[in-house]
Amino acid sequence: MKRLWRQRLKQHAKGQFKYLQLVFNDHFVLVLVILLGALLYGYSQVVKTLTASWWLAPAMALVFSVLLALGRLATLTEPADATFLLPKSAEFSQYLFKARRYSLLLPCVVLIFATIAALPLLPVLKLSVLTAALPLGVALLLFKDSDLWLQLLAFYPQRVPRWCRRELLLGVAFLALWAGFWWHPAIALAAALVIDLSLRWRLGDLLAAAELMWVPLIAAESRRMGRIYRFYNLFTDVPGLGGGVKRRRYLDGLAKLVPRGLPHTWQWLFVRGFLRRTEFFGLYLRLVVIGALVIALVDQWWLVALLAALFTYMIGFQLLPLYQVYDEIVLTYLYPLPQPQKPQAFKHLLAVLLVIAAVVLAGGAVVSGHFLAAAGALAAGLIVAVLVAWWYLPIRLAKLAAR
Structure with a gap:
């Protein structure tokens, strides 16, 4: 399974690199640099006008909760896997563990940059940058780690209890981040650590003797790749990408x-x-x-x-x-x-x-x-x-x- 994952990842990276070269051409990169500079300038001007209002902490918690919701489990599965890998369902969890670890990369980068962008807002909330930045960043990474575990467990629904739901995790993350911005991010860090360690402690029991749902797994990956290809299609033609026909009366x-x-x-x-x-x-x-x-x-x-x-x-x-x-x-x-x-x-x-x-x-x-x-x-x-x-x-x- 580890060798299969390496082969799939190599093929996936090769295909994505081909499209990324077309998307991030010289003209688009220049536009992005200009936009980024303008947005950073506008953001700096907005920060100077902010005061410690009651809405700032829940607003920041909501923004970070939305960022936590971004990033799906990238399994790189194919439709034929449901037939040819069905006898290997018990061993396929090793493949999914590799996929989950790979899926952490991009969300973690986004969350780290979001934490850096939030640093000027911490003094507005009467928080010390030196003592609050690290707990905030680590809490976000732990919440995302738990989120990807729950996305993986969703394909083993037979043994997963009702409390292992992604919506519940995002709600708890919002409340913990709100409390963290109101008092100190150490509160959010403690909540994230408890949730992540609890999931890892129960992981063996949750996956034991559970059957992998191949059809939802492959359908979820197809939807994820469809969203990526539709983004690429904004800049270049993607072969095989099409849609349906619907009469809108x-x-x-x-x-x-x-x-x-x-x-x-x-x-x-x-x-x-x-x-x-x-x-x-x-x-x-x-x-x-x-x-x-x-x-x-x-x-x-x-x-x-x-x-x-x-x-x-x-x-x-x-x-x-x-x-x-x-x-x-x-x-x-x-x-x-x-x-x-x-x-x-x-x-x-x-x-x-x-x-x-x-x-x-x-x-x-x-x-x-x-x-x-x-x-x-x-x-x-x-x-x-x-x-x-x-x-x-x-x-x-x-x-x-x-x-």
Whole structure:
């Protein structure tokens, strides 16, 4: 099992590195550096204005509890394992222990950086940085260690008692962190240590003679990798990543805005494809809403404009695969349609969607009362929308035609 884990981990790392090279290219890294610098500057300005209010301790506890909830158990299992490894179910726990240890790496890095980011807030809470930082960091790591144990035990449900639930752990972590920020993080450390040691002490009894639930295990890993690949799909095409088709009757009115007839055939198809294919419509809504919320929390006009431009570009890039969804339908080749109609129809749809996204993103700044930032966001979003629809899209379509 240890050798199988090493082989799976090597293959997984190789595949992830290929996509990470495409995601973190020079342009995106430059944007991230600029955003990080702006966020750090904004965070430093906010910290200077904070006082010891009653809401600060529960708010920090809530933020850290959300961070603890991030990070799923990465098992790297495959659908065929349920058949070929079924006789090795008793020994497969060694594989899962390795997977749990690997799954700790990224969450621990995130929690350590979050602890460092919280250091300026400790004096606001009348806590000493020298005596409070270390207990806070260790408590977070212990809570995450317990969380991953509970995620592993969830696939052995026969012997797991009701108190071994992830939701209960996160609730206890929130209360312990709240008390820790109110008095001292040593309280959170003590609670985390008791929970982690109790789980490790009962681990042998909980796993003894318990049957591994292969189907939920493989399904959970498939969902986890699906989320990762959907993130990669924001920046590059991921082979085999697709979605379903769902008719949304409440959007039929929008679909009817495009008239039927020969001059509007491709436009009619693209509008319905966007509204009914889950991988486009859902992601478009999520990016627009998340972008508007992020912009609403920022007050520097130049940072708002930069965020609006970034989100508009990401939305446009994500919609580009919509152009190819009908390529494998033979009727689109048999029906006599003018050749320039398809790219023109897609350009029109993309421009309309990006303009709507730019307006909604600017609305996030309007809601927060930053009208100058809203004007900058609208201008930046519209400029990016024009560049994507009338400059970048023809280049991309020319490359597709040359294949």
